Amino acid sequence: MNVRPDSRDFTMARTARTPGGARIDLVVVAQMIDQGAKVLDVGCGDGELLKLLESRGVDGRGIELSREGVNECVAKGLAVIQGDADADLSDYPDDAFDFVVLSQTLQATRHPRRVLEHMLRIGRHAVVSFPNFGHWRIRGELMFAGHMPRTDNLPETWYDTPNIHFCTIKDFHQLIEVIGAHIDRAVALNAWGTPLRLNAPWWFWNLFGEQAVFLLSRGR
Amino acid sequence: MAELSVTATRPGAANEADNPRQSLVARFGPEQPLQLDCGIALAPFQIAYKTYGTLNAARTNTVLVCHALTGDQHVASAHPVTGKQGWWETMVGPGKPIDTDRYFVLCTNVVGGCMGSTGPASINPKTGKPWGLDFPVITIRDMVRSQAMLLDHLGIETLFAVAGGSMGGMQVLQWAASYPDRVFAALPIAAATRHSAQNIAFHEVGRQAIMADPEWRGGRYLIEETNPRRGLAVARMGAHITYLSDAALHRKFGRKFQDRSNPTFSFDADFEVESYLRHQGISFVERFDANSYLYLTRAMDYFDLAADYSTLAAAFKNTQTRFCVISFNSDWLFPTSESRAIVHALNASSARVSFAEIVTDKGHDAFLLDEPELFAIVRGFLGSAATARGLVASGRR
Numbered sequence: 001m002n003v004r005p006d007s008r009d010f011t012m013a014r015t016a017r018t019p020g021g022a023r024i025d026l027v028v029v030a031q032m033i034d035q036g037a038k039v040l041d042v043g044c045g046d047g048e049l050l051k052l053l054e055s056r057g058v059d060g061r062g063i064e065l066s067r068e069g070v071n072e073c074v075a076k077g078l079a080v081i082q083g084d085a086d087a088d089l090s091d092y093p094d095d096a097f098d099f100v101v102l103s104q105t106l107q108a109t110r111h112p113r114r115v116l117e118h119m120l121r122i123g124r125h126a127v128v129s130f131p132n133f134g135h136w137r138i139r140g141e142l143m144f145a146g147h148m149p150r151t152d153n154l155p156e157t158w159y160d161t162p163n164i165h166f167c168t169i170k171d172f173h174q175l176i177e178v179i180g181a182h183i184d185r186a187v188a189l190n191a192w193g194t195p196l197r198l199n200a201p202w203w204f205w206n207l208f209g210e211q212a213v214f215l216l217s218r219g220r
Numbered sequence: 221m222a223e224l225s226v227t228a229t230r231p232g233a234a235n236e237a238d239n240p241r242q243s244l245v246a247r248f249g250p251e252q253p254l255q256l257d258c259g260i261a262l263a264p265f266q267i268a269y270k271t272y273g274t275l276n277a278a279r280t281n282t283v284l285v286c287h288a289l290t291g292d293q294h295v296a297s298a299h300p301v302t303g304k305q306g307w308w309e310t311m312v313g314p315g316k317p318i319d320t321d322r323y324f325v326l327c328t329n330v331v332g333g334c335m336g337s338t339g340p341a342s343i344n345p346k347t348g349k350p351w352g353l354d355f356p357v358i359t360i361r362d363m364v365r366s367q368a369m370l371l372d373h374l375g376i377e378t379l380f381a382v383a384g385g386s387m388g389g390m391q392v393l394q395w396a397a398s399y400p401d402r403v404f405a406a407l408p409i410a411a412a413t414r415h416s417a418q419n420i421a422f423h424e425v426g427r428q429a430i431m432a433d434p435e436w437r438g439g440r441y442l443i444e445e446t447n448p449r450r451g452l453a454v455a456r457m458g459a460h461i462t463y464l465s466d467a468a469l470h471r472k473f474g475r476k477f478q479d480r481s482n483p484t485f486s487f488d489a490d491f492e493v494e495s496y497l498r499h500q501g502i503s504f505v506e507r508f509d510a511n512s513y514l515y516l517t518r519a520m521d522y523f524d525l526a527a528d529y530s531t532l533a534a535a536f537k538n539t540q541t542r543f544c545v546i547s548f549n550s551d552w553l554f555p556t557s558e559s560r561a562i563v564h565a566l567n568a569s570s571a572r573v574s575f576a577e578i579v580t581d582k583g584h585d586a587f588l589l590d591e592p593e594l595f596a597i598v599r600g601f602l603g604s605a606a607t608a609r610g611l612v613a614s615g616r617r
Contacts, residue, residue: 059572061572061573067576067577067579070575070576070577071576071578071593071596071597073574074544074574074575074576074597074600074601075593075596075597075599075600075601076600076604077600077601077603077604077605077607078574078604079542079572079573079574080574080575081545081563081567081573081574081575082575082576082577083563083575088564088567091564091567091568092567092568092570093568093569093570096570097570
């Protein structure tokens with residue numbers, strides 16, 4: 001593999017956007033959600049996904065950790081509360097939502113398994129998107145440069161990153177089996193935000209998928 | 221002078237009790253009593269209120285603003301006793317977050333108050349004399365019940381929104397619990413679903429200060445033509461501290477001396493903060509009735525929404541109302557944890573809820589002050605609710 005460990009170009013692609021300006025991963029998430037559904041977006045940031053969903057007739061709610069993000073969302077008229085995935089999901093009753101979304105947040109939770117189980121309890125479906133730590137560039141940085149990978153998408157050093165539970169697509173797949181959830185759909189996006197071939201084997205996704213989006217439902 | 225000096229005029233508020241100036245009054249006769257939680261049917265009674273803006277043809281754009289403990293119906297216009305501007309003019313008015321170009325704003329003086337709604341300073345029709353302590357004890361739910369009667373009287377079926385801070389926020393929550401079908405959007409600010417032990421304790425100190433004033437005369441001061449000014453002023457001084465924060469007091473006053481450079485080695489108001497508090501106490505006495513203060517603090521003490529239902533979540537079961545809960549990080553009287561408890565209960569009922577905590581050092585009173593983030597949030601929340609309620613297309617903007 002011809003990699004250049006010290007080059008600043010040695011990064012994952014900047015968060016890819018559609019010509020309309022929407023984040024590709026959010027568009028992929030939004031495509032998994034039915035029109036008119038009731039949705040909880042956990043870790044909703046500045047409300048970009050909720051705004052996107054609102055235009056599709058979705059009844060969206062959000063939870064966000066950062067106060068600035070929350071207040072910005074509420075001022076935009078979005079139903080968002082300050083809270084976090086680890087502490088606040090337990091308040092919601094069973095089947096409160098059609099979809100519970102966790103985009104780019106799983107790796108920052110203290111108890112990813114518990115969070116995922118709550119998502120599938122309070123929602124009929126869970127949509128999870130996360131950066132794939134098995135991507136070849138990340139493997140390369142660790143292998144050849146010998147330090148914790150830092151990329152444009154994940155720029156923090158190991159000692160100040162909020163991301164404490166990185167996983168690969170393969171790892172996540174394993175967790176789904178452990179909790180007995182069902183995969184309705186899965187999409188891996190490459191560095192340019194393009195979905196990888198559907199019939200590609202898991203190892204291929206795990207190596208070339210920069211991020212993954214899973215649509216899950218409760219196991220039968 | 222070391223003692224609190226209060227001028228010996230009859231309190232202005234007492235003149236307002238039966239015949240409020242610059243207010244509308246709805247009178248309910250013996251056939252329409254107010255059924256109180258204490259078991260008494262209060263009749264006749266009256267509610268003084270003010271309105272701003274225009275009710276739309278569909279009668280769907282009313283925003284009920286609920287006032288706090290010492291507030292009144294004069295939200296966005298000059299106070300008839302003090303001449304000062306309305307207590308929420310920063311929030312309510314043309315182009316303001318609660319926009320009177322768009323919404324029909326209604327604010328009532330709470331029952332038990334002293335600005336024109338029936339309260340302890342009003343004349344008891346049975347005796348022809350002020351009620352005093354013969355007035356029945358009022359609850360937050362009684363206040364809300366009387367507001368609902370006023371809406372019926374005005375032919376307003378549903379409220380677009382109910383908004384208020386502190387005791388006003390308690391009324392907002394009670395509205396959402398008692399009349400969920402009549403409230404489209406609810407904005408409880410710096411509020412709680414119950415009064416904490418600490419808050420009851422502070423209120424008790426205030427009440428004891430009033431009752432310890434020899435001029436209180438067992439609550440018969442209006443009949444005996446005395447006035448427990450000192451007691452009421454001290455109650456207000458103590459309470460006022462709880463509305464601020466250590467940081468805000470330090471920022472505003474620090475240890476600065478008042479008009480002097482050295483301590484006088486006396487009990488004069490040497491410090492600016494003392495002088496400020498004395499001013500707060502004295503100016504309050506001008507416009508407020510001591511017995512009303514007893515009744516309204518009591519109403520807040522009794523407020524416990526969860527106790528009226530099996531759980532707090534049950535109070536909001538299946539609610540379709542959209543909520544926006546707001547707290548301030550330096551508010552130690554109604555701390556963020558209280559607002560968070562409201563949010564948890566609303567989540568448990570899958571209600572549509574927004575919750576924002578605003579960073580400020582101004583304490584509980586921040587809801588009355590110039591807080592741009594508060595304005596942006598209220599404007600955004602009401603704007604999106606107005607769209608959902610279909611008010612935008614028919615509105616003027």
